[in-house]
Amino acid sequence: xxxxxxxxxxxxxxxxxxxxxxxxxxxxxxxxxxxxxxxxxxxxxxxxxxxxxxxxxxxxxxxxxxxxxxxxxxxxxxxxxxxxxxxxxxxxxxxxxxxxxxxxxxxxxxxxxxxxxxxxxxxxxxxxxxxxxxxxxxxxxxxxxxxxxxxxxxxxxxxxxxxxxxxxxxxxxxxxxxxxxxxxxxxxxxxxxxxxxxxxxxxxxxxxxxxxxxxxxxxxxxxxxxxxxxxxxxxxxxxxxxxxxxxxxxxxxxxxxxxxxxxxxxxxxxxxxxxxxxxxxxxxxxxxxxxxxxxxxxxxxxxxxxxxxxxxxxxxxxxxxxxxxxxxxxxxxxxxxxxxxxxxxxxxxxxxxxxxxxxxxxxxxxxxxxxxxxxxxxxxxxxxxxxxxxxxxxxxxxxxxxxxxxxxxxxxxxxxxxx
Ligand code: GLC
Numbered sequence: 001x002x003x004x005x006x007x008x009x010x011x012x013x014x015x016x017x018x019x020x021x022x023x024x025x026x027x028x029x030x031x032x033x034x035x036x037x038x039x040x041x042x043x044x045x046x047x048x049x050x051x052x053x054x055x056x057x058x059x060x061x062x063x064x065x066x067x068x069x070x071x072x073x074x075x076x077x078x079x080x081x082x083x084x085x086x087x088x089x090x091x092x093x094x095x096x097x098x099x100x101x102x103x104x105x106x107x108x109x110x111x112x113x114x115x116x117x118x119x120x121x122x123x124x125x126x127x128x129x130x131x132x133x134x135x136x137x138x139x140x141x142x143x144x145x146x147x148x149x150x151x152x153x154x155x156x157x158x159x160x161x162x163x164x165x166x167x168x169x170x171x172x173x174x175x176x177x178x179x180x181x182x183x184x185x186x187x188x189x190x191x192x193x194x195x196x197x198x199x200x201x202x203x204x205x206x207x208x209x210x211x212x213x214x215x216x217x218x219x220x221x222x223x224x225x226x227x228x229x230x231x232x233x234x235x236x237x238x239x240x241x242x243x244x245x246x247x248x249x250x251x252x253x254x255x256x257x258x259x260x261x262x263x264x265x266x267x268x269x270x271x272x273x274x275x276x277x278x279x280x281x282x283x284x285x286x287x288x289x290x291x292x293x294x295x296x297x298x299x300x301x302x303x304x305x306x307x308x309x310x311x312x313x314x315x316x317x318x319x320x321x322x323x324x325x326x327x328x329x330x331x332x333x334x335x336x337x338x339x340x341x342x343x344x345x346x347x348x349x350x351x352x353x354x355x356x357x358x359x360x361x362x363x364x365x366x367x368x369x370x371x372x373x374x375x376x377x378x379x380x381x382x383x384x385x386x387x388x389x390x391x392x393x394x395x396x397x398x399x400x401x402x403x404x405x406x407x408x409x410x411x412x413x414x415x416x417x418x419x
Contacts, residue, residue, distance in 0.1 A: 002342030003283065003324040008224040008245040011212040012327060014123065014183075015225070015342075016246055017322045018076035019280055020313070021264050023127070023250050024113075024256035024290035027054040028103060031294040036258030039133055040145045046134065049145075053088065057104035061296025063116035069298060071120045072113060073306040074320075078117050079125035079287060081187050082175055084258070085143075087134030091178070094213040095170050098134055114179050117164050121267060123183040126175050130197060130219065131189025136170045137163040141191040165198055172202060175207040183212070186227070187219040194220040216248075229285075230255075232275060236283040236325045244324070248285035251275055253302060259291040266300070266301055269308035271408040276309075276320065277348045281335040283325045303377070314375045319346030319413045331359050345416040346372070352406035354370025358412075362398035365418055371401055378402060 004017055025036055030039040031052040039049045070078055083089050090101040091110035100109050114124050132138040133145055139161030146152040171183035176182055185206055190197060199219045206213060226237060226247040237245040251272075254263040267275075276286045289303065290302050297330065298306075313320070319337050326338035326345055333351040345366075369378040381399035398416075406412060 001341060002327070002338045004243050004269075006241075006245055008144035008214070008246060009207065010214040012222040012224050012246045015077075015214055015248075018123070019285050019320050019323075020075050020126070020276060021077040021125070021285065022070040022073070022122075022289045023249075023257070023287045023310075024080045024292065025084065025127075025157050025259075025289060026109075027086060027090065027258065027290045028052040028100070029084065029086055030259040030292060031056045032337050033261040035256045035260055036081075036086070036291070038258075039086050040143065043145050043148065045075060045146065053098075053103055055104070056294055058080040058109070058296030059293065061105075061109065061292075063113040064119075066113070066290075066292070066298055067116040067120040067122065069306055070122060070252060071118065073288075073310040074317060075122065075288070076321075077125060077183060079127050079184055080110065080113060080295045082126040082128050083132075084127075085131045085189055087129075089171070089211075090266050091175070093171060093174055095137075095167055095174070096317065097281050098410065108153075110326045111179065118180075121374070124181070125181060125184030127186040127188060128169060128172060128175065129189045130187055131191055132164065134166075135167060137161065138169070139192060139196065143191060144213075145211070150202040150361075161196065161409045164332050168197065169202055169205065173205065173209070176206060176213075180208050181212075184214045184216070185210075186216045187325060190218050190220045191193065192220075194252050204402060209402075222366055230406060231283050232278050232370055233284060244283045248281055248287050249275075249285070250287040250289060253305065257289050257291055259293050259299070264369065266305070269312070270303050272305065272309050272347075273312050273410045277335050277337070280320055280323055281325055281330070281348070296338060307411070313354065315409065316411075316413050318415070319348065319372060328362060329360055331357050336401045343418050346398075347414040347416060349402075349412045349414065352412065353402070355404065356401060357400040357402055359400065359416075360395055361396040361397035362416070366398050367419045370415050371407055372415045373407050373409045378414055 011213040029036045045277040092108040094097050137159050164319040199221045214226050216227045222413045228249050236248050254266045256263055279286045290298050292298050322340050326336040330336040337346045381401055
């Protein structure tokens with residue numbers, strides 16, 4: 001093995017292989033179309049927020065289309081918001097009436113999604129918000145739409161948080177009992193301590209229901225995966241023994257997770273590919289988010305970009321799936337990934353230079369090189385002949401001769417076969 005991961009209680013083997021997943025933030029906030037935090041940002045009361053519950057009507061919802069798109073983009077798993085901070089459940093829970101079943105949707109929206117993605121061969125994950133702005137027993141912490149309303153806060157001083165914790169555990173039990181095999185449990189918003197949430201007990205229950213499941217770190221107890229948000233890490237994460245930690249960065253098109261009509265600073269497919277590559281070169285996955293509309297569609301801005309990412313993945317998946325960080329140093333403007341067997345390196349070229357690429361430390365290591373998009377040979381310069389051009393300290397440098405014309409790929413990749 002070229003790289004070794006820390007052992008985890010859940011099964012992370014498939015996860016570090018698959019590398020790329022779809023995050024879906026979908027709930028009644030899509031009707032507002034201005035961030036899933038709209039209730040908080042605009043300090044809405046329950047009565048004010050009710051209009052989204054009353055008017056959410058996903059008449060165009062077709063999860064088969066979503067699943068096809070995710071697959072076409074090269075994604076191998078998905079994580080859907082079973083409940084976000086507004087508390088509205090996407091499935092037909094027996095534990096509250098605050099669920100989409102009672103909106104104009106009139107049905108469980110989660111079950112057909114799970115089925116559609118599973119049918120396309122994707123693994124299934126649930127994002128579940130611990131934070132809840134609707135439940136009357138939620139122990140209010142630092143984040144609540146009414147936190148500045150003294151009267152409200154006074155009236156809610158004596159909430160019985162333990163009732164909410166019961167509810168939270170009950171919801172998780174339903175999610176992990178009623179939908180077949182669930183591969184990831186992704187918590188968020190655990191603003192209180194693990195003691196408050198009875199996280200140890202929660203995790204014990206989860207593992208007894210779904211022994212192989214992967215659990216993230218946001219229920220305030222570190223589990224299988226670390227899930228930093230909208231960041232690219234500088235280097236791989238390791239434990240004290242030098243083993244890699246399993247991590248996943250979640251990212252958005254434009255900053256918001258839920259559908260945001262008027263947000264315009266969308267990332268390009270090239271930037272998204274670079275973020276994925278950069279993460280894999282540091283041992284991480286990328287969970288890339290879509291925020292479907294109130295009518296239940298993934299909007300054209302997202303579809304177009306995901307298809308472009310998919311076109312890149314079709315030709316370059318070999319440098320992503322099953323790959324991880326390399327022991328070698330990448331050349332300037334490049335990222336290196338290495339396959340698990342350790343006999344191939346993938347050089348991702350972030351900016352196309354003139355004629356030569358210099359790879360330090362690889363001078364005597366590479367038997368053959370080719371572009372990945374078309375399998376065309378890349379000449380390796382005769383190191384001896386290059387010696388007069390290279391300073392002494394750079395003698396074990398691999399010199400690749402690249403065409404002047406950059407291939408038609410968002411990020412060109414050179415596959416290096418090690419000796
Ligand atoms: C944050 C936000 C949230 C989003 C999540 C994704 O914690 O509260 O809206 O769901 O990050 O990682």
